[in-house]
Amino acid sequence: MFGLIGKKVGMTQVFNDFGELVPVTVIKVEPNLVVEQRTPDKNGYSAVVLGAFEIKPARVSKPRLGQFEKHGVEAKRHVVEIRDFDRECAIGDSLGVELFTDAGFVDVIGTSKGKGFQGVMKRHNFSGGNKTHGSKFHRAGGSTGMAAWPSKVHKGTKMAGRMGGVQRTVQNLRVVGVDSERQVLLVGGAVPGTKEGYIVVKTSKKKG
Amino acid sequence: MDLIQAVEADQLKEGRDNFRIGDTVKVHFSIVEGSNERVQIYEGLVIARKNSGVRQTVTVRKLSYGVGVERVFPVHSPRIQKIEVTRRGRVRRSKLYYIRDRVGKRAKVKELIQKRNRRKESNEG
Numbered sequence: 001m002f003g004l005i006g007k008k009v010g011m012t013q014v015f016n017d018f019g020e021l022v023p024v025t026v027i028k029v030e031p032n033l034v035v036e037q038r039t040p041d042k043n044g045y046s047a048v049v050l051g052a053f054e055i056k057p058a059r060v061s062k063p064r065l066g067q068f069e070k071h072g073v074e075a076k077r078h079v080v081e082i083r084d085f086d087r088e089c090a091i092g093d094s095l096g097v098e099l100f101t102d103a104g105f106v107d108v109i110g111t112s113k114g115k116g117f118q119g120v121m122k123r124h125n126f127s128g129g130n131k132t133h134g135s136k137f138h139r140a141g142g143s144t145g146m147a148a149w150p151s152k153v154h155k156g157t158k159m160a161g162r163m164g165g166v167q168r169t170v171q172n173l174r175v176v177g178v179d180s181e182r183q184v185l186l187v188g189g190a191v192p193g194t195k196e197g198y199i200v201v202k203t204s205k206k207k208g
Numbered sequence: 209m210d211l212i213q214a215v216e217a218d219q220l221k222e223g224r225d226n227f228r229i230g231d232t233v234k235v236h237f238s239i240v241e242g243s244n245e246r247v248q249i250y251e252g253l254v255i256a257r258k259n260s261g262v263r264q265t266v267t268v269r270k271l272s273y274g275v276g277v278e279r280v281f282p283v284h285s286p287r288i289q290k291i292e293v294t295r296r297g298r299v300r301r302s303k304l305y306y307i308r309d310r311v312g313k314r315a316k317v318k319e320l321i322q323k324r325n326r327r328k329e330s331n332e333g
Contacts, residue, residue, distance in 0.1 A: 009211050013262055014219055018240075019287035021263070026212055182214060 002099060003082045003202035004032045005052035006185065008110065010195045014176060014186065024176050027108075027185040027201060029097040030054075034089050035073055038081070048085035050095070051076030053198070080200050098180045105204035107171045110193035114165035124158040168192040172207045219262045221284045227266075229254055229304060230297025230317045235268060235281055236289035247289055250279060253297070253317060255304035257283070266291075269307065276308065296320035 009026040016022050029052075036049035055077040057065060068075045071091045087099060100106065120126040120141040129137035141160065144153045170191060177186035191199060227233050235250045252270030255278070259265060264283040269276060281288060297317040307315050 012212050012216055014215070015262070015282075015284070015286055019238075019285050021282055021285075026215055028211060179215070182211065184211060184215065186215065 001082070001084045001203055001205075002087045003050075003080075003085075003200055004029050004095060004097070004099060005050055005078050005080050006030075006199055006201055007053070008191055008193055008195055008197050008199055009184075011190065016176070022176065022188055023190075024186040024188055025108075025173075025191040027187060027191070027199065029183045029185055029201075031094040031096060031183075033073055033076055034091050034093045034095065035068060035076070035079060036071065037089075037091060045083065046085070047081050047083045048089060049079060049081045051079045053077040078198050082200075082202065096180065097178055097183050097185050100175055100185055100201070100203075101178050101180075103175050103203050105172050105174055105207040106187060107169055107202045107204050108173055108187065108191045108199055109167065109169045109202070110191055110197055110199035112164045112166060112168045112192045113194055115163040117161060118163040119160045120158060123160060123163045126158070172204050213261075216262045219284060221286070221288075224283050224288075224291060227254055227291055227293050228296075229257065229302055230299035230320070231293050232295040232297065233268065234292040234294055235266075235279075236292070237281065238287045238289060251294065252277075252279075253304070253307065255307055257302070269304075296322070 006027040006029045009028050011023060011025050013021045013023050032050045032052045034048060035051045038045060038047040038049070040046055051068070051073070053076060055075055057068075057075045060068070060075045064079070065075060067079075073092050087095075089095060115122070119139055121128045121139050126141065128139045129135050131138060141158075144157050144159065170189070173191070174188040175185065176188050178184075179186070185201065187201070193199060231254050232251065233254055236247050237250055238245055238247050250268060250270070252268040254266060255269045256267040257264065258267070262282075262284050265280050266283050267278055267280050269278045271277070283291075296319060298320040299317055304317070307317075
């Protein structure tokens, strides 16, 4: 398991080995700094803390700045802990996109686009009613529970509300290309979040 | 945005803009059959070019045993060896979809007759 912090640039298409056009997401990887290493002796588990993207030290909160100053490394905007990091690295090292050269498949974690207040059909894939044929039931949620017993709505009942803007993981995306010169990773298919949004790319949990 | 263009620029093939709408072209398209690969030549009239960059496609129409056949090729596909122009056409629009509704002589596109370079002639004369 290893991973890096990146930024979604956008989507395009490239030709694969068979000459077919495949959709890809372009991910820009700025140098990932190793900020801290967690060890089983000290922390009870092994992990690597990575930081990426520039920020003025004056804009970082003092407790967080302390984490960087502890090992005398540069302050970074995004900090992510990646468990069981199995690539050689030391504190202060800078990691690039070359790590993914023979990764095969990856999982991508990001914050999905905010959709605002949405009804149950879009938010929870309810099927809704007929639009025509005399139907008076179109996109409403319908019943939210039973009557006399329990005479309340159960917690977690699917209803309309705010949709999107939450962390989502997309698993098993194929690594289509690695461009070490531009520090760009091409991943097959779509990735959660907006353009310019920050994402974490990890080696796939389920696929080699 | 320029990063995306840079990624696309790697995919673009040289010399794929030698033909225009209304031209008759030969597309040398390689086909993989099991383990061996061969080149098939598809000749027809260019009736449309769509999209830009790597996604650009060209629609080539021909009559095959009296049946109209249209194939859409990705212009920058690595499977296209080359696109050869056999006849230049004189047309006034960018999409020749009206050809589909016509048969026989009405479905023809006039040949483009290019003016010779006059200055060169006067120099000779």
